[in-house]
Amino acid sequence: MNALNGWLKAVRADGLVLARTRVAGPWGFAVQARDAVVFHFVAEGRAFVRQADATTIELQAGEMVMFPRGHAHEVAYSKRGRVMPLESFLALRDGVFDSHPEATTLICGQFNMDQHLALPALRALPQAVSLRAGMEPGSSSLSDTLRMLRHEVETPNFGNQIVVRNLLSSLFVYFIRGWADAASPAANDWFSALRSPQMTRVLALIHEAPDRAWTLVELAKEARLSRAAFARNFCALVGEPPHQYLTRWRMGIAAQLLEETELRLGEIALQVGYRSEFSFSRAFKLARGISPIQYRRAQRNDAPARSA
Template sequence: MNADHWLKYITAEGIVISQSHLKGDWGIEMASADGSYFHFVAQGGAFFSIDGMDEVQLCAGDLIVLPQGDAHKLKRTKNSSTVSLGHFVKHSNGLHRKDPDATSFLCGAIGIDRHMVMPAIKSLPRSLHLKAGSGNVAPTTIEVLKQLRTEVENAQLGSQVVIRNLLSTLFVYVLREWSENAKAEAGTWFSAMQNPHIAKALACIHERPNHNWTLDRLAQEANLSRSTFANQFRDSVGETPHSYLTRWRLGIAAQLLNQTTLSIGEIAYKVGYRSEFSFNRAFKAARGRTAAKERESRQPQGTPLLVPTK
């Protein structure tokens, strides 16, 4: 089933933490973070490792994404020693060694509204390796990887803006490809997206958050009995239909608070709340602050939580 009904509401922002062109031995050890990491190798090669998984060799043009922000290491060779991200950024970020054998790479984070996509993030593998020369990666994704490599290798005016946009596009492509093509494990959000009954109910929630959705009404849309729908939804998505609906509504509300001048009452109505009071109560319970405080912050949508640098 086409996943555009949820992806069109997802915004992502690529944040570059470090960009270097290094010769010789080097290594970075990154602590776990409440966000999504990425590493992109434009030239040369590197080795990526995460506890409990086989080490991965990265070649020129490869991108690796850690959706759940697991602790990991990135090294020039398998035996290279590592330093903390904070130490590396202080001493090696921005260095450019003029040597054809140097490794050119980006390290950073992907900013997303994790409240909205948490079930999807939890369903993704701990790391996603996009190989530039792989036939398993969509042509559109390969093209963006090529563009990213060009921008990193040939930095020009505006390259940082282009790089951030390309990284954002790549992450959305990753989510789209995984939701449509991967053999999702049973009991995960992506398996729910591939279940025509549950996917129909999810599409209803995503496209019409202001509708007065009830369990009975969503079950009818899914063409399932009330009890069967409730059980299948909870088992595959990982939460009840009501919980998912609430979180999605408040995610859309957060976007509207940051991106529009609509009043809080108007936003409440647009996402399915018939009173500003009930909306504010739900928003604070889910987000930890009132809708007014959310609007005051006016942070760009998708800004990631701070990545630890020590």
């Protein structure tokens, strides 16, 4: 799936472990809504994940839950157990390992990414996704990754942070890959579009060459469909018109270039398909709410806080 490869390469989910603990007795914490993909993995014991207006999820050993759009939720030792704010729980429990034989071992974390860039995929996912990974060596790539992740966060050694970051990146890829493989073509969403030969070809071309001056006629030709049929099918599957998806992708790549390079605006404009700095700046402000210069300045000012 070249379209998925290009998407994963650009989105670059940056994983972060929020908590690792082995806790017994009454416990619980509340996670506020955030612009990140949040996950909880139960390595042993069990936990209950509660959401407003949704069925409570019980997690057994070897199971995990992901919140693709960072919805607010609670995690506790029982269906009705009391909770405290996540920050308070972390201050008391992060890195603390209870020796009680019936304790629950939890690893919680999040994936930070450009929410604008990732939106078409994230909105195709349920509010919460529960997964059975298992803990037996070799049972699956996901289970092996989680087993190694647990070892790294519980066993201090040099290079732990580097290994954990790489494992979390792999964890996100396995999650997205698994969902894409299991997606029903009848679902009519971004993942089912990846299983349509016409749509996946177009998505791959957009992902790989945002600098090309794509027109609706050219994209329809690549899909081997009439312009009307292509526009209708693309919108139905991906959730937005082709030009809107193309602009979203271009602005996501531009945001990365603004944050990570010293390229001038005119150079960035050419790399994302705009012939002038003015037209690029206008498109970027319409998509992101601020000008490219303001965005670059804000990202540079936030950099020390993110690296702390």
